[in-house]
Amino acid sequence: MIRVVLPQHLRTLAHVGGEVTLEVEAPITLRSVLDALEARYPMLRGTIRDHVTLERRPFLRFFACEEDLSHGSPDAPLPEAVASGKEPLLIIGAIAGG
């Protein structure tokens, strides 16, 4: 079970609170987790990744296990602690005022 923490506005859109848990088939990568997240919550499509290019929106970042995963390959394996459910994948809005 993969744990994902969404920013507040996306929790509101998806009608969820706190963490989201997802069943994701291996390999556990950013792409596979986001695919599973968007399949479960289609209202989030386009809010994290561009609809067409699937690139990360510029003002969002991905963190896990105190690592910044925003700029790595979306197909790189996520840390084992994320794959095992011990640690969540954090989707965070950039601090840019607001």
Added chain:
Amino acid sequence: MSKVRVLVGTRKGAFVLTADGKREKWEVSGPHFAGWEMYHVKGSPADPNRLYASQSSGWFGQIIQRSDDGGKTWRQPGTPPGEPPAPGPPKAASNKFVYDTSDESGKALTTHQFYDGTQHPWEFKRVWHLEPSLSDPDTVYAGVEDAALFRSTDGGESWKELSGLRGHGTGPMWQPGAGGMCLHTIILDPSDPQRIFIAISAAGAFRTDDGGKSWKPINRGLRSQYIPDPNAEVGHCVHHIAMNPSRPGVLFMQKHWDVMRSDDAGDNWKEISGNLPTDFGFVIDVHAHEPETIYVVPIKSDSEHFVPDGKLRVFRSRTGGNEWEALTNGLPQTNCYVNVLRDAMAIDSLDECGVYFGTSGGQVYVSADAGDSWNPIVRDLPAVLSVEVQALP
């Protein structure tokens, strides 16, 4: 007695203001979509309980919201309300605005002019304006940044570009205004379902007479000193256009500078700024029952976006332009430095015509007597981006 429902979009959420026909006592609902930029909220003329809203954010992009009960509840079209949908392939995305790049109709639509004059690819940013069909609640048009026109015929569940607008050949000459290169005005002709008027900052006004397949610029008579050729066919920063439905061939325009009028559906324009203290501004609107009575809110200049002399004044012409009177009763006349943006004025259709506008300071004002006197409905909302009004039975 009739009721009115005022739909207010702000920098940090949407608000729904309701009152009976006297328009004196108001109920305020909101903020809806708190924290999001609500560029526009508008109801369907064919079904007043069907509302569409443009919700956007620099972080999370564009969302389309729809209400089928007059704003009590909302949902993203295509997703069930309340609960997450069942697992499975995602449905059509209501926030998917993809420019036409097809070989047959979109191939040539590549770049527009950037601020510095270089060419820049079209990039979707947000929906500025939603214009529901006059006859079908499920059909709605969206004016977007970077400038293009989209249409949904399934209640906002999916969108398709009417790419003939970008395809008539002048796209590479369009350029962004200070607010971005946005298609902000959509007017549907009640006498001719095939005719639509739109306006873009900074490209100008355009018209289709075949339901959106082909378009032509309608900017003859506009003169803009801030572009290389002041009389160019395109490139003018049109801020807003208004029409009285009883006379769809007569259009009124607030350009960047200049208030203009056309009596031939946009084919030719003439200036009607007359005695206005400044003819820069954003909003313009027409009285519901007196098609020669028009309203503007002059703004000091393109570099000082606030009302002149610290006075919030609506100017009314009862002669179709040129002769203007300042309407000040109930509006602040000292130390006021607000702006009124292009979609932030609306007119209701009650017998005693109501006029509404919202400010960058978060006030929404109403006049229940066609502008003679004004009262604030609310004083302290976030900065107002848009105001629409519905008259309800």
